[in-house]
Amino acid sequence: MRHTISVLVENKFGVLSNVSGLFSGRGFNIESISVGETLDPQISQMTIITRGDDQVIEQITKQLNKLVDVIKVIDLLEVDHVEREMALIKVAPRHDQKSEVLRTAEIFRGRIVDSSPKTYTIEVTGDEKKIEALIGILRPMGIKEFVRTGKIAIAREGSK
Amino acid sequence: MKKMTGSKIILEALKREKATTVFGYPGGVVLGIFDELYDDKNISLILTRHEQGAVHMADGYARITGDPGVVLVTSGPGATNTVTGIANAYMDSIPMVVFTGQVPTMLIGNDAFQEADIVGITRPCTKYNYLVKDVNDLAYTIKEAFHLARTGRPGPVLIDLPKDITAASCEFKWPDKVEIRSYKPKITGNKPMIRQVAAAINKAKKPVILAGGGVVASEAYAELLEFATLINSPVTTTLMSLGSFPASNQLYMGMPGMHGTYCANMAIQNCDLLIGIGVRFEDRVTGKTSDFAPKAKIIQVDIDPTSIRKNVRVDIPVVGDVKHILKDVNTVLKEEGSKPKWKELQKAWLKQIETWKKEHPLSYHQDTDVIKPQFVVEKLYELSKGQAIITTEVGQNQMWAAQFYKFDKPRHWISSGGLGTMGFGFPAAIGAQMAAPGKLVIDIAGDGSIQMNIQELATAVINKLPVKIAVLNNQYLGMVRQWQELFFEERYSHTFLDSHMIPDFVKLAESYGVVGLRASKPSEVEPLIKEAFKVKKPVLMDFVCDWKEKVYPMVPAGASIDNMLLYEAETKDKKRKVRVVK
Ligand SMILES: Cc1ncc(C[n+]2csc(CCOP(=O)(O)OP(=O)(O)O)c2C)c(N)n1
Ligand SMILES: [Mg+2]
Numbered sequence: 001m002r003h004t005i006s007v008l009v010e011n012k013f014g015v016l017s018n019v020s021g022l023f024s025g026r027g028f029n030i031e032s033i034s035v036g037e038t039l040d041p042q043i044s045q046m047t048i049i050t051r052g053d054d055q056v057i058e059q060i061t062k063q064l065n066k067l068v069d070v071i072k073v074i075d076l077l078e079v080d081h082v083e084r085e086m087a088l089i090k091v092a093p094r095h096d097q098k099s100e101v102l103r104t105a106e107i108f109r110g111r112i113v114d115s116s117p118k119t120y121t122i123e124v125t126g127d128e129k130k131i132e133a134l135i136g137i138l139r140p141m142g143i144k145e146f147v148r149t150g151k152i153a154i155a156r157e158g159s160k
Numbered sequence: 161m162k163k164m165t166g167s168k169i170i171l172e173a174l175k176r177e178k179a180t181t182v183f184g185y186p187g188g189v190v191l192g193i194f195d196e197l198y199d200d201k202n203i204s205l206i207l208t209r210h211e212q213g214a215v216h217m218a219d220g221y222a223r224i225t226g227d228p229g230v231v232l233v234t235s236g237p238g239a240t241n242t243v244t245g246i247a248n249a250y251m252d253s254i255p256m257v258v259f260t261g262q263v264p265t266m267l268i269g270n271d272a273f274q275e276a277d278i279v280g281i282t283r284p285c286t287k288y289n290y291l292v293k294d295v296n297d298l299a300y301t302i303k304e305a306f307h308l309a310r311t312g313r314p315g316p317v318l319i320d321l322p323k324d325i326t327a328a329s330c331e332f333k334w335p336d337k338v339e340i341r342s343y344k345p346k347i348t349g350n351k352p353m354i355r356q357v358a359a360a361i362n363k364a365k366k367p368v369i370l371a372g373g374g375v376v377a378s379e380a381y382a383e384l385l386e387f388a389t390l391i392n393s394p395v396t397t398t399l400m401s402l403g404s405f406p407a408s409n410q411l412y413m414g415m416p417g418m419h420g421t422y423c424a425n426m427a428i429q430n431c432d433l434l435i436g437i438g439v440r441f442e443d444r445v446t447g448k449t450s451d452f453a454p455k456a457k458i459i460q461v462d463i464d465p466t467s468i469r470k471n472v473r474v475d476i477p478v479v480g481d482v483k484h485i486l487k488d489v490n491t492v493l494k495e496e497g498s499k500p501k502w503k504e505l506q507k508a509w510l511k512q513i514e515t516w517k518k519e520h521p522l523s524y525h526q527d528t529d530v531i532k533p534q535f536v537v538e539k540l541y542e543l544s545k546g547q548a549i550i551t552t553e554v555g556q557n558q559m560w561a562a563q564f565y566k567f568d569k570p571r572h573w574i575s576s577g578g579l580g581t582m583g584f585g586f587p588a589a590i591g592a593q594m595a596a597p598g599k600l601v602i603d604i605a606g607d608g609s610i611q612m613n614i615q616e617l618a619t620a621v622i623n624k625l626p627v628k629i630a631v632l633n634n635q636y637l638g639m640v641r642q643w644q645e646l647f648f649e650e651r652y653s654h655t656f657l658d659s660h661m662i663p664d665f666v667k668l669a670e671s672y673g674v675v676g677l678r679a680s681k682p683s684e685v686e687p688l689i690k691e692a693f694k695v696k697k698p699v700l701m702d703f704v705c706d707w708k709e710k711v712y713p714m715v716p717a718g719a720s721i722d723n724m725l726l727y728e729a730e731t732k733d734k735k736r737k738v739r740v741v742k
Contacts, residue, residue, distance in 0.1 A: 010342060013291075018283060025284045055469065062466040068288045068308065071342040 002031075003057050004076040004083060004153050007046040010069040011037065018067055019046060028052065028060050032150030043071065047152045076153050083153040086125045089138060089146040092118050097141045104141075108134045119144060166295045166326035167193040170259065171200055173302040176334055179230045179257070180204065181221065181594055183214035187234020188274060189261035189323040206594065206623060209615035211238050213587040215245025216613065219254050220551060220591030223574045226379065228255040228309040228317075229591065235261040236274030239320075240281065244581060246316045247285040251578025252400060253377055255314035257305050258286075264324040265293060279320050287315030295328040300335050307338040312345030313464040314377055345463060349480035349488060356476050357435075357459055358492045362502060364433035364457075366509040367393040370416065370445075373400030373577070374438015374462060374482045381405070381570050383486035384437065390493055392503050393435070394513045396424040398445055400577045401438070403567030413513065414522070417445040418715045419559040422520035422724060425715070427513060428453050429722040436460040438482040441471040442578070451720035461485050520713070522563050523727050530706040531682050533557070533632040537564035540602060540630060543689050548600040549592050551575065553585040553609030555639035557632045559711040561604040583612025586629060590616060593625040600628070600693065607633040607659035617672035620698040628692055629700045634707040635659050642710045646725075660704055669700035678702040 009015045016035055023030045031049040038045045050060060057075065064073045076083075089110075093101045098120075105112060105122045108130065114121035124134055128151065135146065164172065170193055174180065182205045186194045197205050208214040211233045218229025229249075233242055239260040249256045263272040268291075279291050288308050290301050298321075305317040361367065375384055375397075381404055388395050388411050395405045396416045405412055414421035416428055428434060434456040439445070441460075446452040449472055459476040460468050468477045478485055524534040537560050540548070550565050551574040552558040558575055567573050574592055576584040589603040603610075610631055620627050632638075637655040644652050659665075669676030675695050679688040685703065692699040712727035 014279065014283075017280070021283050059466065059470060062468075066464070066466050068340065068343050 001053065001057070001077070002049065002051050004081070004151060005048045005050060005061065005064070006074045006076055006153060006155075007048060007064055007070060008038070008072040009044050009046060010071065011042050011044040012069055015044070015069045016046075018069060019048075019064070022063055022067065023050070026059070026063065028056065034150040034152050036152070047150070049151055074155070076155065080156045081153050082156060083127050083151050084125055085128055085131055085149055085151045086123065087131045087135070087146055087148045088113070089122045089124065089135065090144040091120050091122065091138050091142055092144045093120075093141045101138065101141055104134070104137050110134065161331045163329040164332045165192070165196075165329050166298050166321070167196040169295070169298050169330075169332055170302065170321075170326065171196050171203055172332055173299055173334070174230065175202055177228075177302070177306045179228060179306070181206065182230045182232050183208055183217040183221070183591070184232035185211050185214055185234065185238055187236075187238045187261060189235045189263060190232065190321075190326075192323070192326050193232065193259075193261075193321075205232070206619065208587070208619050210613065211241035212245050212583065213590075213613050213616045213619065215242045215256075215258065216248070216581075216584050216587035217591035217594070217616075217619075218256055218258075219245060219249050219584075220574055220588030221595045222249075222254050222256055222591075223588070224549065224571055224592045224595035226255075226571070228257050228306055231256065231258040233258070233260055234274070235263055235278075236276045239276050239278040243281060243285070244579075246282055246318065248576055248579040248581045248584060249316040250285045250287070252576065253314050253373060254316065255309040256316040257302075257309050258316060258318045260318060260320050261326075262291065262320045262322040265322045266324070268322065278318065282318050285316070286318050287313075289318040289320070291320045292322065292325050295325050295330045298325065299333055303335050304338050304340065308343070312343070346479050347463075347481045347484055349461070349478045349485040351488075353476065353478045354485065354488050354492055357478060357489050358496065360433055360457055360459060360476060361391055361435075361493065362496065364502065365505045366431045367391060367433040367435060367506070368427045368431040368456075369393050369395045369435045369437065370398070370428065370439050371395060371401045371404055371437045372398045372439025375401050375404040376570055378438065378463070378481050378483040379570075380438070380483035380486050383483055383490065385409075386490050387486050390490060392506050392510065394427055394510065396420070396427065398439055398577075399562055399575060402562060402573040403570045406568040407566035408568050413517070415562055417721060418447070419563065419711050419713065420721070421522060421563075422713055422726065423513060423516040425713070425721040425724060426516045428456075429720070430512075431456045434458045436462075437486070438462060440464075440467040443471070446472060447715050447719055447721035447723070520726055520728070524709070525731060526682070527706065528682060531679060531685060531703050533634065533703070533705045533709055534560050534564050535682060536630060536632060536685055536703045536705070537561055537604060539685050539689055540604070541565045543686070543693060544600055544602070548572070548602050549574065549589075549596060551585040551589040551592060551601070551603045553603070553605045554580045554582045555606045555609060555637065556634070556642065556709070556711050557604050557606040557609070557638075559639075560632065563711075565604075582606075582609035584609075586610060586627075587613050587616050587619075589627045589629075590620050590623075590625055593627050594623075602628045602630055605629050605631045606638060607631055607635065607665075608637045608657055611659075611663075614668070617669065617674050617698065617700075621673045625698065626696050627698050629698075631665060631700065631702050632705050633659055633665070633702055634705045634709065636707055638707070639711070641707075645710070646714075647716070665700055665702040675699040676702065678704065680704040
């Protein structure tokens with residue numbers, strides 16, 4: 001089962017390596033991890049996408065909690081939440097497909113953030129499915145490269 | 161207020177923490193701290209002969225006192241030499257604070273001379289570690305490090321000290337207390353869970369108490385004894401916990417697991433309630449986990465939530481300090497009424513336990529010509545009246561020590577449990593002797609392991625520490641040889657050490673000013689031990705032992721723990737003369 005785990009940590013040197021080292025050292029898997037500051041600059045927020053059966057997820061949350069610099073661990077699978085990811089996709093379409101690319105970007109509410117005679121760079125946000133779908137459509141038209149931020153997530157107000 | 165250098169702050173902080181014995185080794189970037197030590201009357205630094213030795217000494221010291229052991233070494237190789245010792249302390253949850261020197265802040269990351277990223281290297285084997293970047297943080301960091309090392313599930317903490325930080329100065333401000341918002345170990349157990357524990361006990365007909373190292377860490381011996389007596393349950397203690405329950409008590413079954421007693425393993429496999437106290441159900445204890453305690457409800461009490469359900473299924477988890485929880489459980493049980501029915505219910509069970517004890521007690525065949533290693537341990541037990549502090553190396557020596565020396569008191573048994581570190585026992589014995597000056601301290605050693613930190617003979621002699629070493633010299637890396645004999649068709653690949661000749665342990669000892677003695681016949685064992693105990697100096701006893709002897713019972717790797725190879729069955733056709741059963 002796939003879980004999105006939100007971790008609040010002290011914004012200190014070495015914390016990210018403590019967390020990622022915990023995953024590699026204990027053989028837990030990380031699909032993506034993203035880190036950023038929170039309202040309180042002394043606290044950072046990590047969003048970790050991981051996979052495992054109940055026992056593994058229980059160990060992951062407990063082991064995270066055990067790290068001295070970890071303040072709070074929430075398994076978002078247990079709470080209603082919003083998830084988003086951003087991708088930047090650089091496409092180099094054949095001349096006759098350029099307008100097709102632009103249209104597709106528009107349908108997905110993407111924005112063109114850079115263009116050159118041969119390429120467009122599209123910025124898109126959404127849940128994972130949406131981003132994957134867009135990549136799927138653009139691929140035959142010639143994707144040069146893309147980068148993804150990894151997911152970030154936040155609990156919906158009012159959910160437990 | 162007057163300013164103090166970082167070096168001085170360290171020593172001042174150590175005094176505040178009452179950590180005045182430090183094991184260490186100097187080098188370039190810690191010269192400033194060593195210079196402060198030169199005139200310091202209150203802190204004694206024990207100069208070892210290897211940094212690994214220093215860490216194991218601090219570990220042995222901590223296992224006797226219960227307080228963090230302290231280590232001070234230089235950067236680079238000094239720091240990396242501590243890693244095995246730190247990993248060892250981490251696995252066994254031993255409180256420790258390790259200070260490592262580091263190159264000056266501005267050189268960090270430049271591959272400077274004797275630079276090693278020790279914070280990165282020790283991240284997975286410390287409870288926490290620090291690189292101090294400002295002298296103003298130093299005092300607080302040290303206070304916090306000691307706090308982390310000794311509270312919750314104890315463990316080693318490392319502080320990396322760049323040279324410019326220890327040279328810089330600031331006001332010495334000692335905090336009254338430590339406040340870490342993300343670190344609040346749970347001490348008292350959840351009340352409803354404690355009631356559930358009591359209810360499960362009330363229903364149990366065949367309970368077993370499995371006590372682990374957590375009982376020692378939280379000093380819950382009295383509570384454990386009261387608990388076991390109250391519910392009339394048989395007790396088994398893991399390798400980490402020998403002595404936390406008196407071996408002479410009728411309810412005691414010995415150690416469980418791979419080389420545990422027949423009785424303890426059978427009891428676990430047949431019980432209907434397994435009460436794990438401060439134990440993490442490691443694979444050497446459980447054998448095949450899917451077949452472990454198949455008929456039992458499992459209770460697990462531990463201060464570390466990650467220990468719970470890590471290895472085995474648990475029906476009733478209780479997170480908290482073992483001592484507190486046992487106290488609460490005892491109170492609830494006593495409130496339950498004056499005539500607890502479990503005493504009746506469990507009569508048949510205790511009878512079964514006694515039968516198992518008698519069916520296959522720990523045993524070996526005595527011989528008139530060659531010394532049996534088990535016999536040496538029995539004699540050490542007898543002649544020390546069971547009062548010695550025993551440390552061990554790793555291998556057969558360790559298992560025979562655990563089986564044949566009976567511990568009635570806690571903190572008399574020091575052994576590398578989780579990591580199984582050869583070379584641990586001797587420096588640990590030195591540390592233990594520092595902590596308990598009047599005590600008889602014996603390292604029960606293997607001929608292989610003792611050569612891994614033999615250089616510390618110098619430390620023992622120079623510091624007048626009368627530690628005794630009993631080498632069960634079987635010429636082999638015996639435990640590995642045992643596996644080769646049983647599972648690799650007697651193909652003894654690279655396990656023969658030739659250590660009846662190389663080294664000559666007696667001469668080696670003498671070259672350090674240690675008394676060296678050798679026994680080659682069973683009749684020489686007792687007089688030799690008596691002589692060794694009389695000498696008020698370090699003594700190395702070389703017991704030339706039967707190389708063929710194996711540790712039994714033995715649960716083959718991956719089997720369930722009632723699948724034991726037993727001494728009698730395994731040695732039946734070998735026609736030995738006398739059979740000794742104790
Ligand atoms: C540092 C280290 N290296 C290797 C091992 C693997 N090992 C476990 S027991 C053992 C043999 C120990 O030989 P010895 O000290 O003579 O003890 P014996 O088993 O013969 O009593 C070895 C090599 C270990 N535990 N620790
Ligand atoms: Mg040996």
